[in-house]
Amino acid sequence: MSIVDNPPDLVRAGKRHGPGLIILALIPLTAFGLGTWQVQRLDWKSKLIAKFEDRLVREPLPLPPHIDPQAISEFDYRRIYATGRFRHDQEMLIGPRMHDGKDGYLVITPLERGGKGTTVLVNRGWIPKKFKKQESRPDGLPQDVVTVEGLLREPWKKNMFTPENSPETKEFYFPDVAQMAKLTCSQAVWVEETMDADLLKAWDREARGIPIGRPAEVNLRNNHAQYIFTWYALAAATSVMLWMVVKKPPADISRRVRQNKDWS
Structure with missing residues (x-):
């Protein structure tokens, strides 16, 4: 019997690599690019925090009678002080806001400083939910002239998931x-009152419904180092996977000849 009488079976093995290889090759490139972008973001955020911390260590400045809203960004996190009377009749509560796992509100009160058009908005701090009504917290409503020390801050940016405020019903979800x-005939100036980090003092204020001011510190999030590690680790892992796929010998060559070994 000849080979003509017993021809070999021709079997197509298929392509060695498909479109999945292209996708796999794009993953490490994309991850490496995102990691490099996070390196730039880390440098930017570190310099920004250093600039704000430098402002915190300086002596507080008296708040001018009139402030240009466009210039506030140049004084963000600058310590200031202002003297006047709180307009408790125009108080606004922003909430719900959590503090140490407890529900409550931020108390926003205009500070009237005597001259026309010199009123500014003061974020006095947090109070528990049970003190929502002013009658329940007489100790937290000073009537005399007060001097407020705090941080001059840029206006907050609204989160896309935060509901819209309802000034008509005095329901505020973000500042x-x-x-x-406009509602209180004040300047568009936002001051966050500060207090020393004293746990006993904070507990006393919480029990009496006196707003707990924020500490004089920079509270910007800086997680870019974690993102850098994550993206570069993903780039390294997928690069190894890509190399293993490329170097792996194919199960068949493009065409394999299977011949009957019984022919003679």
């Missing part, structure tokens, strides 16, 4: 500085 200033 819209321009809106609140």
Whole structure:
């Protein structure tokens, strides 16, 4: 019997690599690019925090009678002080806001400083939910002239998931500085009152419904180092996977001849 009488079976093995290889090759490139972008973001955020911390260590400045809203960004996190009377009749509560796992509100009160058009908005701090009504917290409503020391801050940016404020019903979910200033005939200036980090003092204020001010510190999130590690690790892992796929010998060559070994 000849080979003509017993021809070999021709079997197609298929392509060695498909479109999945292209996708696999794009993953490490994309991850490496995102990791490099996070390196730039880390440098930017570190310099920004250093700039704000430098402002915190300086002596507080008296708040001018009139402030240009466009210049506030140049004084963000600058310590200031202002003297006047709180307009408790125009108080606004922003909430719900959590503090140490407890529900409550931020108390926003205009500070009237005597001259016309010199009123500014002061974020006095957090109070528990049970003290929502002013009658329940007489100790937290000073009537005399007070001097407020705090941080001059840029207006907050609204989160896309935060509901819109309802000034008509006095329901505020985020501090819209321009809106609140118009409602209270104040300047669009936002001051966050500060206090020393004293746990006993904070407990006493919480029990009496006196707003707990924020500490004088920079509270910007800086997680870019974690993102850098994550993206570069993903780039390295997928690069190894890509190399293993490329170097792996194919199960068949493009065409394999299977011949009957019984022919003679």
